[in-house]
Amino acid sequence: MLNIITLADRTFVALRKAGRPVPGRERVYHAVTPYCRPALCAEEPGNGSGWEEPPHHEVTCRKCLERLERLRHRGTSDH
Numbered sequence: 001m002l003n004i005i006t007l008a009d010r011t012f013v014a015l016r017k018a019g020r021p022v023p024g025r026e027r028v029y030h031a032v033t034p035y036c037r038p039a040l041c042a043e044e045p046g047n048g049s050g051w052e053e054p055p056h057h058e059v060t061c062r063k064c065l066e067r068l069e070r071l072r073h074r075g076t077s078d079h
């Protein structure tokens with residue numbers, strides 16, 4: 001199941017950084033535009049790394065959520 005978020009003509013999926021889980025740290029799913037490296041919150045995977053597929057069903061990064069929320073409001077007021 002692929003959960004694609006579309007807001008104001010922009011598309012995002014919930015992805016987390018590839019690699020081993022960090023003990024004691026929750027995995028965070030960021031809002032990432034497909035084929036685009038940095039997440040909405042400007043986080044990005046390290047050198048030689050990438051985003052891990054498949055996308056999650058929801059974004060859990062607080063910063064990304066805030067920005068998505070802002071985009072959502074902008075999307076409705078500008079049109």
Ligand SMILES: [Zn+2]
Nearest residue numbers: 030041061064
């Ligand atoms: Zn994020």
